[in-house]
Ligand SMILES: Cc1cc2nc3c(=O)[nH]c(=O)nc-3n(C[C@H](O)[C@H](O)[C@H](O)COP(=O)(O)OP(=O)(O)OC[C@H]3O[C@@H](n4cnc5c(N)ncnc54)[C@H](O)[C@@H]3O)c2cc1C
């Protein structure tokens with residue numbers, strides 16, 4: 043099988059995000075990058091599928107900056123066979139990203155049997171790229187996957203919906219599967235794996251190579267600013283039973299009229 | 305050319321070891337400290353990922369890491385748990401004399417099995433009556449024709465209760481002092497006359513296994529001697545050049561862990577209406593911690609870099625070991641201080657770090673012995 047995984051490199055979850063100089067994006071110069079956590083489930087599922095289907099290859103595709111390539115190297119150290127990196131600014135919109143991924147897959151000269159992605163990227167939380175890629179490549183897609191079974195060209199996919207309930211989908215390959223936490227336990231990249239990854243092919247492409255230009259842009263960013271500081275929380279003391287009733291009334295009133303949440 | 309940056313591959317190695325420390329070690333550290341149980345499952349997992357026995361060269365199935373890479377891993381694992389790291393590091397300490405002093409056939413026979421499954425090794429130098437004065441050891445290794453016979457007692461031997469292989473130092477002639485010391489490998493844990501004592505009850509590093517080992521007329525094949533009779537001291541000294549930077553790195557990891565907890569707590573704990581981190585007395589403690597961790601780390605890297613570049617590193621290795629161990633003790637103590645009463649409680653992580661830090665000033669040559677080595681390097685050159 044030709045198995046593809048799309049991964050995004052995102053700022054470490056501990057990053058203190060600030061706007062850049064002209065407020066057109068976040069300041070990225072001193073960010074520590076990690077693989078988008080949901081993509082780790084995608085990589086793991088791809089490797090499990092490869093192990094179960096002799097002769098399969100796992101190809102990783104990433105669109106983004108080339109200065110740090112941690113995420114791609116980690117994926118190869120975990121066991122992916124090769125990777126494609128489309129060099130781009132971090133401020134591409136979802137449409138351009140999806141188009142670039144489609145272009146990179148075409149450049150690999152392999153027809154995908156399955157494409158894994160994370161269900162969302164934890165930096166911009168757009169939740170669009172998996173569906174856009176599938177749409178552009180005319181593939182079915184199922185997102186928020188927590189269960190995966192494969193036999194022949196049939197897939198049985200468990201999808202998590204509101205309230206923790208599960209929907210079960212049947213799909214046929216080729217198909218795009220966007221993975222959620224709980225699907226599997228991503229393996230560590232072993233040290234021998236890290237050493238081996240050095241010798242695995244990493245092909246670098248430009249946006250032009252994959253047929254993407256500024257004309258594809260649907261969303262442009264401006265006026266980044268930090269959210270206003272939260273006012274301090276209000277505390278209510280209600281140890282004394284006599285006052286509890288009044289305090290509860292007051293809290294409900296505030297939630298209704300001031301915070302407007304109920 | 306001076307360059308303080310790790311290569312991208314070294315960064316990845318560090319990242320991965322740190323992830324292992326955070327996900328597998330830290331959440332279990334206090335549990336194993338409490339139970340003093342040997343963390344076999346975690347150690348096996350670490351072995352599977354290539355984090356154990358980093359000293360084994362590639363020719364014998366190892367990762368073939370440089371010292372800089374090994375100590376980078378050690379720092380991370382010690383950050384996760386100094387006690388678990390002792391169990392891991394003791395393997396390297398025992399395998400290093402083989403890497404340094406064995407012939408090709410011996411390396412294949414002794415090292416390769418450690419790359420095929422998780423095996424445990426013990427380094428047997430210290431005796432009840434000889435610790436710092438290791439040159440005065442009394443265990444004997446005698447030539448008995450077609451084999452050697454080992455007699456004597458070792459003390460404080462890490463990993464002894466679980467070891468598959470023992471590297472034993474003894475003398476063939478105590479009159480000859482250092483020149484009599486020899487090093488032999490016992491790779492049969494069931495050999496007659498090898499007695500393993502009960503586990504010692506310790507202040508810290510509780511999940512690491514420490515025992516006395518007694519040899520009663522233990523027969524060892526001739527082909528298990530490293531080098532010739534009398535080569536032991538040379539091998540031991542070279543081993544220390546490798547292992548001291550590693551132990552120093554473990555001090556850096558422990559100190560970094562204590563610092564991270566303390567700095568975070570100081571920003572969160574409110575007294576006198578503001579975070580204690582805004583009181584200068586606390587700020588100075590935290591600043592000293594950060595400064596000493598960086599200084600320790602730089603010494604460790606330099607001691608390792610010298611070794612990787614085939615330059616003498618004995619003095620730097622002792623600088624690193626003494627400075628980093630003393631700094632780790634001070635930093636862990638101050639972390640408890642910053643936590644106040646909570647620091648003294650087992651509900652919080654820092655009292656364990658304080659107990660664990662102490663050992664690093666003692667094993668692999670005490671902080672005093674390091675100064676002795678340094679002074680000798682200064683005055684005898
Ligand atoms: C938990 C643990 C694990 C260990 N694991 C191992 C192991 O795996 N293998 C192994 O071989 N050993 C091991 N050791 C032994 C360790 O290396 C020794 O404890 C250490 O070398 C000190 O020796 P000692 O305990 O006999 O102390 P001593 O040598 O009796 O020292 C006592 C004190 O005197 C000081 N001192 C001694 N001589 C001098 C001097 N000339 N000048 C100034 N001060 C001096 C020392 O610094 C120390 O403060 C371990 C020890 C412990 C506690």
Ligand SMILES: Cc1cc2nc3c(=O)[nH]c(=O)nc-3n(C[C@H](O)[C@H](O)[C@H](O)COP(=O)(O)OP(=O)(O)OC[C@H]3O[C@@H](n4cnc5c(N)ncnc54)[C@H](O)[C@@H]3O)c2cc1C
Nearest residue numbers: 573575576580583584585586641642643644645646648649
């Ligand atoms: C085993 C034990 C028994 C105890 N027994 C009793 C008892 O019987 N009765 C009782 O009442 N209490 C008791 N205590 C509580 C003890 O007195 C407090 O733990 C101690 O006063 C410190 O307070 P804290 O733990 O809240 O630390 P914190 O006040 O939070 O202090 C944390 C750190 O911040 C530093 N700090 C705080 N304010 C400042 C400042 N303005 N400038 C610079 N540094 C500052 C402190 O020195 C400390 O290093 C006991 C504590 C323990 C651990």
